[in-house]
Amino acid sequence: METEVLIIGGGVTGTGIARDLALRGIPSIVVEKTDINAGASGGNHGLLHSGARYVSNDMHSAGECMEEGRILRDVAPQCIDDCGGMFVAVEGDDENYVADFPGFCEKNGLPCNPLSPEEARQLEPELSSRLIAAYQVEDGAIDPFMLSLENIAHAKKMGAKLFCHTRAVKFVMGARKIETVFLEDSRSGKIMTVHPQLVINAGGAWAGQIAAMAGASLTILCSMGTLLVSQSRICNGVINRLRPPADGDILVPGGTVSIIGTTSRRVDDPDDIVPTVAETDCIVSQGAGMIPVLEQVRYIRAYSGVRPLVGSAEGGSDDRNVSRGFTLVDHGKDGVDNFITITGGKLTTFRLMAEKTSDMACEKLGNKNPCVTRTEPLPSTMEGKWTEPGLAPRRWMAKPHGETDKILCECEMISEKTIDDIACELKKNNEIPDLLNIGKRSRLGKGPCQGAFCSVRVLAHMYDKGALSGNHGVDDIKAFLNERWKGQLPIFWGEQLIQAELTEAMHCGFFDLELAGDHESK
Numbered sequence: 001m002e003t004e005v006l007i008i009g010g011g012v013t014g015t016g017i018a019r020d021l022a023l024r025g026i027p028s029i030v031v032e033k034t035d036i037n038a039g040a041s042g043g044n045h046g047l048l049h050s051g052a053r054y055v056s057n058d059m060h061s062a063g064e065c066m067e068e069g070r071i072l073r074d075v076a077p078q079c080i081d082d083c084g085g086m087f088v089a090v091e092g093d094d095e096n097y098v099a100d101f102p103g104f105c106e107k108n109g110l111p112c113n114p115l116s117p118e119e120a121r122q123l124e125p126e127l128s129s130r131l132i133a134a135y136q137v138e139d140g141a142i143d144p145f146m147l148s149l150e151n152i153a154h155a156k157k158m159g160a161k162l163f164c165h166t167r168a169v170k171f172v173m174g175a176r177k178i179e180t181v182f183l184e185d186s187r188s189g190k191i192m193t194v195h196p197q198l199v200i201n202a203g204g205a206w207a208g209q210i211a212a213m214a215g216a217s218l219t220i221l222c223s224m225g226t227l228l229v230s231q232s233r234i235c236n237g238v239i240n241r242l243r244p245p246a247d248g249d250i251l252v253p254g255g256t257v258s259i260i261g262t263t264s265r266r267v268d269d270p271d272d273i274v275p276t277v278a279e280t281d282c283i284v285s286q287g288a289g290m291i292p293v294l295e296q297v298r299y300i301r302a303y304s305g306v307r308p309l310v311g312s313a314e315g316g317s318d319d320r321n322v323s324r325g326f327t328l329v330d331h332g333k334d335g336v337d338n339f340i341t342i343t344g345g346k347l348t349t350f351r352l353m354a355e356k357t358s359d360m361a362c363e364k365l366g367n368k369n370p371c372v373t374r375t376e377p378l379p380s381t382m383e384g385k386w387t388e389p390g391l392a393p394r395r396w397m398a399k400p401h402g403e404t405d406k407i408l409c410e411c412e413m414i415s416e417k418t419i420d421d422i423a424c425e426l427k428k429n430n431e432i433p434d435l436l437n438i439g440k441r442s443r444l445g446k447g448p449c450q451g452a453f454c455s456v457r458v459l460a461h462m463y464d465k466g467a468l469s470g471n472h473g474v475d476d477i478k479a480f481l482n483e484r485w486k487g488q489l490p491i492f493w494g495e496q497l498i499q500a501e502l503t504e505a506m507h508c509g510f511f512d513l514e515l516a517g518d519h520e521s522k
Helices: 012-023 059-075 095-108 117-123 144-157 204-213 277-288 347-365 391-397 416-428 435-440 454-464 472-491 494-510 517-521
Strands: 002-008 028-031 085-090 113-115 131-137 140-142 161-163 166-173 178-185 191-201 220-230 238-241 250-254 257-261 265-267 299-310 326-330 339-344 407-409
Touching: 002 012, 002 347, 012 028, 012 144, 012 347, 028 144, 028 166, 028 191, 059 095, 059 140, 059 347, 085 095, 085 117, 095 131, 113 117, 117 131, 140 250, 144 161, 166 191, 166 204, 191 204, 191 347, 204 220, 204 299, 204 339, 220 277, 257 277, 277 299, 277 472, 299 339, 299 472, 326 347, 339 347, 407 454, 416 435, 416 454, 435 454, 435 472, 454 472, 472 494
Parallel strands: 002 028, 002 191, 028 161, 085 238, 191 339
Antiparallel strands: 085 131, 113 131, 166 178, 178 191, 220 257, 220 265, 220 299, 238 250, 250 257, 326 339
């Protein structure tokens, strides 16, 4: 294959770059070693930052988050729950920091509205009775999966191509440039080659490994963060602890659930991250300081992501002191003129990261078309619509009288028609309509049962429809349930432990499947 631009990495940044370039008349090829949002883009809170979290220690990032949050509300409203947020302090918190917070916000130009404890609890009834201060801010929630899927869908309509489960394994170097990139299909082992005019490294935590293939040096600090998902929505808006960034200090609504986190722990290998019991205990304990009910609610899953931070390992292990700003590198300084790396940053600033990267790419390619993503609406597409929590129940309840549409996932009310729609889109993109692929593009398996019942029903439906054949379903259901199992191991208490035992009895006892694998040892 030949292309003007090869983008390595299928997260929000890579897909955002593909769309930005396509709008300037430059088609690209995007390759992702697993699936959309497999890295940090799929392992975060889904928080649309107002910037207030960084007002005391990272003013530049605070300003970027504020501006980009406002832009995204205008151009991608379908991806956003504009629920607002607040910062709250409880007895024992640093009163000097509490007193300085409004001044920090004012200095950064961030809106910050003081609330009395009574006013705050009227907005968020679950707040602690030990509340001493509260401020409203412009936080929100954003669906990162819808964001990436709709960015790449729009880019593909303008000529871009996406290859999932495809890893860049080798660069063939020429005179100050990458001449050929070898790609491997992880499912078939097939090798493909691409001859790009320009290569953009949007590999996130893996950006250093990708840069090394071109002989370039890039120090990436991998900061792992763990989060917990509650069964139901606890908060109306985002709730932040009013203190310097620490563990378990943000609660974000995620449609029908809430997400509490996060932690920060340095890891060596971004491919080897598993939530731990110690992390979940820490998150619950810290979060309960501002939301006491967090010690009693049912949690249905824990998950982790890796923040790609650019910095020096000599600065110690406290990664919260490393800037959340992004880093854009022209590797011409390393002797590779057609190679760019973009990494770091926040989910909220992905559009700005894509804009600056595309600006550099266009300069190298001689394209003078300006960026338009600041004002051009992101179209709503079929590819992204089913990731929205609560959408499937609304669609099913609104079906025409007499229409038969059997429910396959009772937790998220996903019907046969929904599965068929997603499978159809996957086939159009040369993807296999298996459980993992369907789950990435919907709410399948994300409810309290974590796939125990819906996995079997959906597989049976896919066989009935002729979409699957042979023994593929056995490997499929094992891979799907192992992924759900990994997220339940650290939260085995109360109702979720009972649920896990039922799942094991069904799938291991009755169906004779071997689940969990080496995750048990972790």
